[in-house]
Amino acid sequence: MNPKANFFWPLALFAVFAVALVAVVAVALVGELDVDSMRREQNVVENGIGSRIKEVADAAASQVVWDAAVSHLENAFDPQWAAENIGAFFSQTHGFEATLVLDSAEHPIFAADHGRPVDTHLYERYAGEAAALITSVRNAEAKRGALTRPKHDGRMQSATIQASTLAKVGGGLFILTGTLVQPDFGTVTPLAARAPILLTAMPLDPAFIRNFADRFLLKNLRLQTGTHPPDSNLAHVDIKDQHGEPIALLTWTPQNPGHGMMHKLGLPVLGMLVCLAVGVLMFYRRGLRMAAGLIASEARAAHLAYHDSLTGLPNRVLFFDRLGTALKQMHRSSEVLAVHCLDLDRLKEINDTFGHHVGDELIRKAAVRIGGLCRSSDTFARLSGDEFAIIQPRATLAASSALAARVTAAMAQPFDLRAGRVFSGCSVGISVISDSNLQAAETLRQADLALYRAKQAGKGQFCYFDAEMDVAMKARRALERDLRDALANESIYLAYQPQINDSDGMTGVEALARWRHPTRGDVPPSVFVPVAEECGLIIDLGMYTLRRAFEDSKRWPNLSVAVNVSAKQLRMRDFVSKVTELVREVDVDMVKIELEITEGVLMGDDPDVHDMLKQLRNLGFSLALDDFLTGYSSLSYLQRYPITKIKIDRSFISNLGTEADAESNAVIDAIVRLAKAFKLSVIAEGVETHDQRRRLRDMGCHDMQGYLFSRPVAAEEIDRLYGATYVMPQVAVPVEPAPAA
Numbered sequence: 001m002n003p004k005a006n007f008f009w010p011l012a013l014f015a016v017f018a019v020a021l022v023a024v025v026a027v028a029l030v031g032e033l034d035v036d037s038m039r040r041e042q043n044v045v046e047n048g049i050g051s052r053i054k055e056v057a058d059a060a061a062s063q064v065v066w067d068a069a070v071s072h073l074e075n076a077f078d079p080q081w082a083a084e085n086i087g088a089f090f091s092q093t094h095g096f097e098a099t100l101v102l103d104s105a106e107h108p109i110f111a112a113d114h115g116r117p118v119d120t121h122l123y124e125r126y127a128g129e130a131a132a133l134i135t136s137v138r139n140a141e142a143k144r145g146a147l148t149r150p151k152h153d154g155r156m157q158s159a160t161i162q163a164s165t166l167a168k169v170g171g172g173l174f175i176l177t178g179t180l181v182q183p184d185f186g187t188v189t190p191l192a193a194r195a196p197i198l199l200t201a202m203p204l205d206p207a208f209i210r211n212f213a214d215r216f217l218l219k220n221l222r223l224q225t226g227t228h229p230p231d232s233n234l235a236h237v238d239i240k241d242q243h244g245e246p247i248a249l250l251t252w253t254p255q256n257p258g259h260g261m262m263h264k265l266g267l268p269v270l271g272m273l274v275c276l277a278v279g280v281l282m283f284y285r286r287g288l289r290m291a292a293g294l295i296a297s298e299a300r301a302a303h304l305a306y307h308d309s310l311t312g313l314p315n316r317v318l319f320f321d322r323l324g325t326a327l328k329q330m331h332r333s334s335e336v337l338a339v340h341c342l343d344l345d346r347l348k349e350i351n352d353t354f355g356h357h358v359g360d361e362l363i364r365k366a367a368v369r370i371g372g373l374c375r376s377s378d379t380f381a382r383l384s385g386d387e388f389a390i391i392q393p394r395a396t397l398a399a400s401s402a403l404a405a406r407v408t409a410a411m412a413q414p415f416d417l418r419a420g421r422v423f424s425g426c427s428v429g430i431s432v433i434s435d436s437n438l439q440a441a442e443t444l445r446q447a448d449l450a451l452y453r454a455k456q457a458g459k460g461q462f463c464y465f466d467a468e469m470d471v472a473m474k475a476r477r478a479l480e481r482d483l484r485d486a487l488a489n490e491s492i493y494l495a496y497q498p499q500i501n502d503s504d505g506m507t508g509v510e511a512l513a514r515w516r517h518p519t520r521g522d523v524p525p526s527v528f529v530p531v532a533e534e535c536g537l538i539i540d541l542g543m544y545t546l547r548r549a550f551e552d553s554k555r556w557p558n559l560s561v562a563v564n565v566s567a568k569q570l571r572m573r574d575f576v577s578k579v580t581e582l583v584r585e586v587d588v589d590m591v592k593i594e595l596e597i598t599e600g601v602l603m604g605d606d607p608d609v610h611d612m613l614k615q616l617r618n619l620g621f622s623l624a625l626d627d628f629l630t631g632y633s634s635l636s637y638l639q640r641y642p643i644t645k646i647k648i649d650r651s652f653i654s655n656l657g658t659e660a661d662a663e664s665n666a667v668i669d670a671i672v673r674l675a676k677a678f679k680l681s682v683i684a685e686g687v688e689t690h691d692q693r694r695r696l697r698d699m700g701c702h703d704m705q706g707y708l709f710s711r712p713v714a715a716e717e718i719d720r721l722y723g724a725t726y727v728m729p730q731v732a733v734p735v736e737p738a739p740a741a
Helices: 003-064 065-077 079-094 120-144 205-218 257-282 284-306 316-333 345-353 356-371 397-411 440-456 469-489 525-534 538-553 575-586 606-618 636-642 650-654 661-677 690-700 717-721
Strands: 098-102 108-114 162-169 172-180 197-203 220-226 235-240 246-253 339-346 379-383 386-393 416-417 421-424 426-433 463-464 492-500 506-519 521-523 561-564 593-598 620-624 646-647 681-685 704-705
Touching: 003 079, 003 162, 003 172, 003 197, 003 205, 003 235, 003 246, 003 257, 079 098, 079 108, 079 197, 098 120, 098 606, 108 120, 120 172, 120 197, 197 636, 205 469, 205 717, 235 463, 246 386, 246 636, 284 316, 316 379, 316 386, 316 440, 339 345, 339 356, 339 440, 345 356, 345 606, 356 379, 356 386, 356 397, 386 397, 397 426, 397 463, 426 440, 440 463, 469 506, 469 525, 469 538, 492 538, 492 561, 492 717, 506 525, 506 538, 525 538, 525 593, 538 561, 538 575, 561 620, 575 606, 646 661, 650 661, 650 681, 661 681
Parallel strands: 426 463, 506 561, 561 593, 593 620, 620 646, 646 681, 681 704
Antiparallel strands: 098 108, 098 197, 162 172, 172 197, 220 246, 235 246, 339 386, 339 426, 379 386, 416 421, 492 506, 492 704, 506 521
């Protein structure tokens, strides 16, 4: 027999056997795949039930962890308030079937069924199942202790105290939640040692089941009584009460991906296996030569899957894997772990100035520099862009501080790049972990919050995480959400401060954005404007302010209206076109509008900003330069940019008559002379006394605004006070110096 045939037939038989074996294994794996898929679906549903219970509990807490709830439910019970803010609100907003308020002795004082107030005997329906919840809440309340005084620092005073369970009530299934009535910011203090409790009942009705099925993509989801599914092919999860006893069953049709795959791909896969077997026989020898190369390629691919391609450092995937391992080791050894979150300063500026290839070079060199400061047991990873992280096991406070200090000091040194010498710097947030049960993502989130605080305090610093940061961030996020709603609901309003000439005649007004929060009261611009800048709402806020100022300006034919324009608005490529469209829509006279800009807008002599200001001036707007000489001023601004007016900052005015009087006199006199030299108008803001007015008038400044004349008032007040003649009435001078507008 041919030797080649002797070689071929055993190999062919082996290939056929291998194909048959793969087919048998594939059939077995199909069943295993379906079983694993069903288990995963059951785990998802179990976790989803827990998450839904938590969402319902959070919804209940939103209305009772609130100063107003303490006032109307505990200090002095207000049934009308309870009907609107408890009964109707929870029914209409969240779909609760029943809401009840229990007093300090667990006696019902309010009850609502489907949002309508009813007799408090409704409590008897839920009392049995709710007893354990009420006890749990009272135990937590006793452990917390009494709230004896309000807080004045704006932080949340109370952590939510509540308990939830699934229960069968009257043949129906409900999510029962008991929530303690508590203050949030502490403007109201509870009078009694025991607070009222809100008891809510959310039914697991067909709508609840449909929403749950849509959320988790479950097919034929049903809520059934009993503890065994009617069909063994159905996936199921037990619904258990607070005692762990099954009270109902969720069933659904599992996806069975294995059988679906086998049904669709069985014949093609079999054909491919046959072809593969033939290919193996044909290219047997060639395959041997390629094996070594494939092994090497696999190693490279594995490395790229867990490492950053730019720096070679571990990437986010490997970072979280090692962080999880470190947390498990902590559980065994009880050692402390530190997580550092790092952010390069000025990378965007370097990218914009030199190009992204220089930014990439900086990232590589920064990775080498920081990596040289870490121990071999540390994990140094690049998470994204300019964000890095360090896992520092067995780290004391002193050790973590020392590492962060070394990193910030090293990064403060210049980098010699191909484009030249650049300075970057680095900010570091640190979370020291002593609880090994903490999730890896939560540890990084804590370090990231600390990084945010470090960057707020000034770049090139490091900061540790504490629990107050989390509370403050949540409060800031709540303020951000409220600001979005305020802009959407147009509850931001404009106040106007008159501008007065020598004859006590009003020549114009300055528009100032104000926000009256429904629960926080008046929120100053110094609070909500930075929030708007951080969350990307400053452009919307600016355009909203422009629209309102344009509309109000039509009420005063003989007055100019000054309105601030932010730097971000002037860097919008379509800002001029948007303003032009707004002018046409409102039909406003642009000659009456004065746009106020700050010196920071002019820094860098951006040609785009220069062109945009020129276009605005050509449209007819006046341009006023605010806070002149308070920053990095340059006289060339007055020549290069189409400025029409200079505003003398209140900081110079307030120094008149103080120890800094001589310096302020000189500065104000210089500004007035400059304005006259450049044929510009000049106005002083923050004028509060007659002496200040006299001095300004003597120096040649004849237009002013400030509390001496009027506080910022509503547009209707401008109409009422000054009428058609716009002559200022005599007003009292405030005793205390006025705050910044």
